[in-house]
Amino acid sequence: MKRTIFHIDVNSAYLSWEATYRLQQQVDCIDLRKIPSIIGGDQSKRHGIVLAKSIPAKKYGIKTGESIFSARQKCPSLVVVPPNYQLFMQCSDAMVNIFREYFPIVERYSIDECFLDYTTMNHHFGSPMQFAHYIKDKIQKELGFTVNIGISNNKLLAKMASDFEKPNKIHTLYPHEIQEKMWHLPVRDLFMVGRATSSKLNKLGIYTIGELANTDINLLYSHFKSHGYVIHNFANGLDKSSVKPCSPTPKGIGNSTTISFDVETSRTAKLILLSLTETVCMRLRDCDMKANMVSINIKSSDFSSLSHQMHLSQSTDITNTIYSTVCTLFDEAWNNKPIRQLGIRVSTLVPNENIQLSLFDYKNTEKYTALDKSIDTIRTKYGKNAIIRASFLHSGLKPLCGGMPEENYPIMSSTTLRN
DNA sequence: TCTGGGGTCCTAGGACCC
């Protein structure tokens, strides 16, 4: 049976959300979407990259991911606004709540993108195009921001379609429209063709999605291995994946941070690793999982990076245990180059039940588990910094670092954002 | 490049075994 899939994508999400919020709060009367503006990190903390841009900023050639320094060179009058992740989560939730009024399954692909399956809903809500207009306008009216909607028979084509002309537009990309609407685009525009793959394709004389679609699959395999099959299928509009309810169980949990100065001593590095371990382990316990693998990542000031990982003899969620592994990994891996960024990650996760405890450390495990539990309770109740490790006092470093944007903010319901 | 941070998946190459 032919499916009907929608892909909804918020236009310049972070920027639209901030603009909508400012208009509603009447911070000032300027709509950030109508002037050259970006959402960007703090340059003094070396977080200075463009996270989202307005359409006027795009006209100056400003790209997501580039440094704010270079964006300012392209447009000296550029307005730079810091990100407000709590607000972004609330706006995202408000949009998803609207979808849930109509769809039993909402696949939240990212903070600002969803897939919906409209296949069986035609006779309830009209043609796909009619319903797309309805839901797009509803979001704009109730939440104040615009979206693009792509419609097709599979997720890949729906996603490609939503990326066509912006903002506030609906596009179809049905299989019979592929040649006309998609094949003339540069290969870089195809989902799953990134910088590295597109430059390799260009060297092979392949510049458009159409050329890729008509390239011999064996040639692609010889250069790209299994990824060659993926991009060849996508260029031909082939995708069988279905719309799935999101986040089954995470495969791993990690946090990393770029430090505002170059770290030159193991002592400082380990303090930062501790703050990262604290948040990662809290998140791990929060989703009721234990980890079997611990990895670290070190990016030097010259931007070279290295990683190191270790399998644990026993799965754990204990901060102290994971931290001591992190320290061992760091000592084994660090090449003494000044450090720009540190990251840790736990993976090979198992549900926090039926864990075999070795007889020897049974007592310690119990003790540390109780300790972590008390700390988590205090932090949940009184805030993240209600209890911190003494080693951070007077260190000038944050005792907890990274983490998902949660905090103790109430989730804004879709009504809260209404005009 | 004055170049963030959260993820997932794949692969080359080495270790080890028979």
Next chain:
DNA sequence: TCTGGGGTCCTAGGACCC
């Protein structure tokens, strides 16, 4: 050791997405 070949497992690094 002037050493074959196949299989499995593991790790580091790199690709991609947002």
